[in-house]
Amino acid sequence: MSGGALTAVIGPIAAVVLVCVMWFRGTGWLLDRVGSGLRPWVFLGPSVVMLVLWLLYPALATVWASVHDADGRGWLGARNYHWVFTDPLARQALCNTVVWAIVVPTTATLIGLFAARITDRLNWGGMARAMMFLPMAISFVGAGVIWKFVYEYRPEDQAQIGLLNALLQVPRPWLMLPGWNTLCLMVVLIWAQAGFATVILSAALRRVPPPVIQAATLDGAGDWARFRRIEVPHISGAISVVWTTLFIVSLKTFDIVFVMTGGQWGTQVLSALVYDLMFRGSADFGRAAAVAVVLMALVVPVMIRTIRIAGQEGR
Amino acid sequence: MIRRGAVHGAALILVLIWTVPVLGLVITSFRDRAQILETGWWQIAAENRAVRAMRLDPGRGDLLVPGERLIGWGIAARAPAAFPPGAVADLPRGQLTVDAQGHYRLDVPGPPTRVFVTVASRPQLTLANYRQVLGDPGVWAALGHTLVVTIPAVVLPVLLAAFAAYALVFLPVPGRAVLIAVIVGLLAVPLQLTLIPVLRIYTALGIGHSYIGIWLAHTAFGLPVAIWLLRNAMQAVPHASIAAARIDGAAEFTIFRRIALPLSLPAIAALSIFQFLWVWNDLLLATVFLGSTPDRQVLTGLLRDLLGSHGGAWQVLTASAVVSIIVPVVVFFGLQRALIRGLMAGTAED
Numbered sequence: 001m002s003g004g005a006l007t008a009v010i011g012p013i014a015a016v017v018l019v020c021v022m023w024f025r026g027t028g029w030l031l032d033r034v035g036s037g038l039r040p041w042v043f044l045g046p047s048v049v050m051l052v053l054w055l056l057y058p059a060l061a062t063v064w065a066s067v068h069d070a071d072g073r074g075w076l077g078a079r080n081y082h083w084v085f086t087d088p089l090a091r092q093a094l095c096n097t098v099v100w101a102i103v104v105p106t107t108a109t110l111i112g113l114f115a116a117r118i119t120d121r122l123n124w125g126g127m128a129r130a131m132m133f134l135p136m137a138i139s140f141v142g143a144g145v146i147w148k149f150v151y152e153y154r155p156e157d158q159a160q161i162g163l164l165n166a167l168l169q170v171p172r173p174w175l176m177l178p179g180w181n182t183l184c185l186m187v188v189l190i191w192a193q194a195g196f197a198t199v200i201l202s203a204a205l206r207r208v209p210p211p212v213i214q215a216a217t218l219d220g221a222g223d224w225a226r227f228r229r230i231e232v233p234h235i236s237g238a239i240s241v242v243w244t245t246l247f248i249v250s251l252k253t254f255d256i257v258f259v260m261t262g263g264q265w266g267t268q269v270l271s272a273l274v275y276d277l278m279f280r281g282s283a284d285f286g287r288a289a290a291v292a293v294v295l296m297a298l299v300v301p302v303m304i305r306t307i308r309i310a311g312q313e314g315r
Numbered sequence: 316m317i318r319r320g321a322v323h324g325a326a327l328i329l330v331l332i333w334t335v336p337v338l339g340l341v342i343t344s345f346r347d348r349a350q351i352l353e354t355g356w357w358q359i360a361a362e363n364r365a366v367r368a369m370r371l372d373p374g375r376g377d378l379l380v381p382g383e384r385l386i387g388w389g390i391a392a393r394a395p396a397a398f399p400p401g402a403v404a405d406l407p408r409g410q411l412t413v414d415a416q417g418h419y420r421l422d423v424p425g426p427p428t429r430v431f432v433t434v435a436s437r438p439q440l441t442l443a444n445y446r447q448v449l450g451d452p453g454v455w456a457a458l459g460h461t462l463v464v465t466i467p468a469v470v471l472p473v474l475l476a477a478f479a480a481y482a483l484v485f486l487p488v489p490g491r492a493v494l495i496a497v498i499v500g501l502l503a504v505p506l507q508l509t510l511i512p513v514l515r516i517y518t519a520l521g522i523g524h525s526y527i528g529i530w531l532a533h534t535a536f537g538l539p540v541a542i543w544l545l546r547n548a549m550q551a552v553p554h555a556s557i558a559a560a561r562i563d564g565a566a567e568f569t570i571f572r573r574i575a576l577p578l579s580l581p582a583i584a585a586l587s588i589f590q591f592l593w594v595w596n597d598l599l600l601a602t603v604f605l606g607s608t609p610d611r612q613v614l615t616g617l618l619r620d621l622l623g624s625h626g627g628a629w630q631v632l633t634a635s636a637v638v639s640i641i642v643p644v645v646v647f648f649g650l651q652r653a654l655i656r657g658l659m660a661g662t663a664e665d
Contacts, residue, residue, distance in 0.1 A: 009459040012526055016467035020474055027478070028568035039567055043482035047475045047538055048494075053516070054535030055501050058509035065511060115329050118322050128326050130651060132333045137647035138640050139596030141615045145622060145636040146340045149356060161355045163339060191333065199655055252505050255598045259619050274507040275599070285511050292508040303503040310499045311492065 059296070065289035070282075080290035093268040094294065096182055100189075100253060100269060101298065105246035108190045109239060112197025116205055117227060119198070129202060133195035140192065140255030147188050147260070151175050178266040185267060188256050193249060197242045204238035205231060244302055251298055270295045344633035345440040351629050354438075362435040366395045370427035371411075371419065379417030383434040388413050395431035444634035453609060454635060457617040461595060461639075463526055464605070464613060468533035468594045473587050475534065476541030477579075481571050483542070484549040485557055495546070501539040509536075510603055517604065524611065529604040536600070537590050548582030549575055584653045588646065595643050614639040 031042055069076050084090045115132060119125030152162030153173040165171035175181045208231055216226045254271040261267040263276065270291055277288035342356045353363060379385060387396025390404055398404050400415035409423035421428060448454050482488055483495065513532060517523040552575055560570045598615040607616045618639055621632040
């Protein structure tokens with residue numbers, strides 16, 4: 001890197017870190033000078049302002065935009081929503097998103113449960129979990145590149161360079177086959193997230209009190225019965241946290257679809273559709289907003305449940 | 316024991332499924348373009364076959380380059396391996412002999428003669444892809460842009476969230492329950508819902524496609540998780556020690572800095588790693604708020620562009636992918652213990 005480029009990198013970083021340090025110090029100075037009633041807001045203020053400006057207000061503004069036309073001027077009522085539920089492409093994206101949000105968290109949680117159970121009994125189990133956890137560190141774009149060499153397709157008379165087609169007798173263009181391609185993309189997300197489920201559930205399993213398990217063993221419960229009747233109910237809290245987290249991740253999935261198929265061949269999902277409506281071709285913010293609101297509506301039940309659980313914990 | 320063997324086997328299969336695709340990328344990044352396009356990466360040890368057409372002048376010479384093995388040769392394009400090594404071919408005006416080492420003798424006067432050679436070569440692993448990628452200023456620039464985006468976008472939200480979590484746990488905040496409910500609710504908000512209005516604000520302020528814009532966006536979008544994780548961590552800090560410090564007359568900021576922060580350091584470390592991974596690997600926010608022009612493109616954007624250019628520079632694509640993946644993977648493996656401990660603190664409060 002040349003000197004100029006280095007300055008261009010270090011300069012902004014140093015500036016921000018300096019501002020942070022000054023602000024950290026400044027807070028102490030400020031706290032000594034405000035009344036006790038204001039003190040909590042010195043701590044909370046910046047966060048609250050950011051949450052309001054970047055999340056709360058934009059969410060409401062998007063709802064407003066969703067009932068207006070492409071320019072955000074004319075009132076359209078529910079017409080954008082009507083479009084989401086009747087346009088073939090938008091409906092496809094909606095269906096795919098629902099499939100993603102059910103299949104991915106469920107499969108990844110089950111794999112995680114299975115992997116956690118079996119690796120807990122191995123002396124190299126920690127190593128195995130680390131290997132499964134590794135894709136968490138890899139970007140979805142990187143995962144797209146990695147899986148390209150699994151799904152790559154060549155006509156039958158040529159040598160296959162994609163692992164999947166090499167293993168099968170008859171090569172097929174997996175990413176272009178409707179139905180199969182969505183499955184292929186979901187496999188990538190499951191691959192990326194199952195390690196998270198494994199690590200969390202494995203830790204939860206280790207917290208099941210040994211006396212409970214010993215009692216079950218004395219009562220003659222086999223491995224499977226012990227797992228299903230004792231251990232799984234014991235860690236149901238952790239299972240639900242894992243499933244919920246993965247559910248939200250699946251709904252938001254954008255990168256995998258965006259880089260691997262670009263939403264073509266029937267693989268579109270809502271989050272990538274929002275992007276397309278905003279930035280590709282003729283931008284239609286009204287429709288994009290309606291799609292985003294539908295996406296939000298899918299999250300609301302889970303959100304309410306999480307808030308309720310968090311509320312119980314706080315008490 | 317059969318059961319024990321089955322457990323080992325099942326675990327091994329899982330680990331293989333999870334690592335083999337990554338192995339494929341790494342191996343591919345060390346192969347040259349022709350090899351990538353001709354054989355699968357798992358055939359790395361298999362020989363490549365190639366046919367070459369050559370024009371030979373009369374006399375003696377060598378048909379092979381080092382590392383190649385002669386399979387056959389011919390004098391017609393239809394049959395490029397018609398003659399085995401060591402054979403003699405009768406041409407209209409003379410003879411051609413090629414031995415197993417590829418040495419030939421041609422007794423045909425006049426203009427050069429066309430010959431076809433079929434060779435096999437052991438594939439060579441090459442560092443050329445990495446030399447090409449690391450010699451490309453564009454890649455270094457993208458790495459620099461990623462760093463400029465990442466470091467402030469990790470420091471800022473962690474700092475903000477630590478302050479906020481402290482207030483939520485230890486200070487009398489009016490409407491605390493509502494505030495916490497809102498923060499938990501915001502955890503689930505899809506970013507797509509907020510992009511359009513935020514972009515409008517940025518455009519109005521003139522910070523669309525700027526570092527400030529993306530720092531603030533990452534900070535705000537990371538805050539709900541960050542506050543939630545740190546609030547859980549600070550709840551574990553003994554309230555008695557805070558109360559004791561208050562009685563001793565310690566200033567609020569001193570308590571925060573000397574007691575609350577050090578005691579929640581494991582959670583802060585885990586959160587920082589998480590935020591680092593999330594920002595480093597992000598494509599959506601970088602595309603929307605920073606744009607994909609070369610002067611601001613980040614590594615994920617660069618990869619996306621390479622992935623989009625069909626069948627083009629696969630050797631560059633794979634090597635760039637490895638370069639972009641290596642930093643988070645090293646961070647991840649180096650700090651894995653801290654990460655998992657922090658995850659536990661945040662998700663398993665039952």
